[in-house]
Amino acid sequence: MVQKQTMRLLNRIASLVAPPPKLTVSEWADTHRVLSKESSAEHGKWNTDRAPYQREIMDAVNDHGTEEIVVMSSSQVGKSEIINNIIGYHIDxxxxxxxxxxPTLDMAEAYSKDRIAAMIRDTPTLAKKVNDPKAKDGNNTILQKKFPGGHLTMVGANSPASLASRPVRIILADEVDRFPVSAGTEGDPLNLAQKRTKTFWNYKWIAVSTPTIKGASRIESEYEESTMEQWCVSCPSCGIFQPYSWPQIRFETVTMECVSCKEQHNEMEWKSRSGKWIARHPERKKRGFHLNALASPWEKWSKIIEEFRKAKAKGLETLKTWINTTLGESFEERDDDQQHEKLISRRIRYECEVPLNVLVLTAGVDVQDDRLEVEVVGWGLNDVTWGISYKIFYGDPGQVAVWNQLDTFLQKDFIRNDGVRLRISAVCVDSGGHYTSEVYDFCKEREHRRVFAIKGKGGNGIPFINKPTKVGRQNVHLFTLGVNEGKDTIYANLRNEFEDKPGYCFFPVEREKGYDEAYFVGLTGEYKRVRWIAGQPKHEWAKRSSNIRNEPLDLRNYAMAAFRIFNPNLEYLAENNLTGIVYEQRASRKKKRRRGVLSKGV
Incomplete structure (x- = not known):
């Protein structure tokens, strides 16, 4: 009897001092986690089986051989709750x-208030470990939660001071594609944070994000260096495992076609099948997972199809967002987006020199060794443009003759189809070639006509129009143009295929106006590429071919710069039935009247 009592006592003591059973993150969540009303439409006890693809992602944290985990995904797949469960596991x-x-300190504060605080409050095991925020002991603030054995610090990637603080074992980086390139002047925020884990042999680094632009997406770059795993489900007909794939979705029947047997099954049939992660590079140590909204239990395929149609109808920017947030894929601006054939087919017959809706004319001039090229562009409301005339004046720019031809052209009257005469209101002339002094001479004598010398400057972050400086023996005003920003705007406008949308570009079909095939080859002769320099993406414009003459693109850029420098009030002109030249004349008269030169009756 005594022996039995002793054994019961020993067993009870053993149960009290024994370590808790070994749990993975998903097992901990299934046992303890409670979803809050504020952050979940399905609040209550957590159940990993609701979205089974989450299990392997969470449990990768428990794999001693895995130090880095990457999740590239769409929205609405539960990636924030994956982060929260990892945090809860390491608190409790x-x-x-x-x-x-x-991405920012403000977002860190919002995440802490909306998600972390609610999770701690509603999950009993966490509420016991983290003090009530009302307690004045400093252990539970908005950006830091202290608990026995550790702490959770929340920071913005834009704050270098918070990234270079004390060591941490677990780093969770959320929405890394929205991180700044540099935390102040300290460099890449992810690299700064990773340095804080060096003292821990068992550190974990988890990066999560929806991707952005192809080639510049940080999460995609990390994913491509990983195991590159996809969530695959078995076909209801043949049993072949395959990922949810947008090209296999059939709109009319709202089904997905099997990549192997070609049978089509509806959403419920696919989602009821077993699934597993399949790695394309299982030999790599960094675990990488990709998910799209087709796998989500919270997204219906019919709604996804409807949203795709709406996004495509609204234009490129909306479609780009849909691809990022629904397919969990980066957006690639295809080389054929600006094929010149598309623009040639859009040409229309003006039946006049200048269409009716043109309010202002500007021009851009490019200087080559044997010629001057010029384009006149018409401007209307909502940044709608019309190509008016493209001319080439052959001759030596070192001689005055070819400049005289250009000057005569720039002073001509252009007749609008209602009989109104328009003149060019502003001109930008490129001074960056071999004839800088000649450009300065030409522009200095004509600055009163808004003929300005310009010089293009490539690179990111350079404003399109910069304050002019006085240069040369001529003391001429020189404007520096951020040509990358200008080309971004031009190409975005060229992609606009709807005449009633802002920024649409009209081109004439009349041969004498100069808009032939060679013009459109040059206008679309560049593309934007991404180069990685010192671990950072750098966008730059490059020719599609070394044989392409890209003067038409440069000239459109210069004409747009002239328009921005002139900066007319187009709404005022339209409301008062004025044009740029009449507007200038009236302004000049008002100025003279104030000086007493003109009588009030003039």
Missing amino acids: YDPSSMLLMQ
Whole structure:
């Protein structure tokens, strides 16, 4: 009897001092996690089986051989709750020092208030570990939660001071594609944060994000260096495992076609099948997972199809957002987006020199070794443009003759189809070639006509129009143009295929106006590429071919710069039935009247 009582006592003591059962992150979540009303439409006890693809992602944290985990996904697949479960696990079960990175400090504060605080409050095991925020002991602030054995610090990737603080074992980086390129002047925020884990042999680094632009997406770059795993489900007909693939979705029947047997099954049939992660590079140590909204239990395929149709109808920017947030894929601006054939087919017959809706004319001039090229562009409301005339004046720019031809052309009257005469209101002339002094001479004598010398400057972050400086023996005003920004605008406008949308570009079909095939080859002769320099993406414009003459693109850029420098009030002109030249004349008269030169009756 005594022996039995002793054994019961020993067993009870053993149960009290024994370590808790080994749990993975998903097992901990299934046992303890409670979803809050504020952050979930399905609040209550957590169930990983609701979205089974989450299990392997969370449990990768428990794999001693895995140090880095990447999740590239769409919205609405539960990626934020994956982060929250990892945090909850390391507060309650495996106490550790953690750093949660958001793109900005404001976003870090919002995440802490909306998600972390609610999770701690509603999950009993966490509420016991983290003090009530009303307690005045400093252990539970908005950006830091302290608990026995560790702490959770929340920071913005734009704050270099918060990234270079004390060491941490767990780093969770959320929406990394929205991180700034540099945290102040300190460099890449992810690299700064990773340095804080060096003292831990068992550190974990988890990066999560929807991707953005092909070639510049940080999460895509990380994913492509990983195991590159896809969530695959078995076909209801043949059993072949395959990922949810947008090209296999059939709109009319709202089904997905099997990549192998070609049978089509509806959403419920596919989602009821077993699934597993299949790695394209299982030999790599960095675990990488890709998910799209087709796999989500919270997204219906019919709604996804409807949203795709709406996004495509609204234009390129909306479609880009849909691809990022629904397919979880980066957006690639295809080389054929600006094929010149599309623009040639859009040409129309003006039946006049200048169409009726043109309010202002500007021009751009390019200087080559044997010629001057010029384009006149018409401007209307909502940045709608009309190509008016493209001319080439052959001759030596070192001689005055070819400049005289250009000057005569720039002073001509252009007749609108209602009989109104328009003149060019502003001109930009490129001075960056071999004839800088000649350009300065030409522009200095004509600055009163708004004929300005310009010089293009490539690179990111350079404003399109910069304050002019006085240069040369001529003391001429020189405007520096951020040509990358200008080309971005031009190409975005060229992609606009709807005449009633802002920025649409009209081109004439009349041969004498100069808009032939060679013009459109040159206008679309560049593309934007991404180069990685010192670990950072750099956007640059490059020719599609070394044989292409890209003067038409440069000239359109210069004409747009002239328009921005002139900066007319187009709404005022339209409301008062004025044009740029009449507007200038009236302004000049008002100025003279104030000086007493003109009588009030003039």
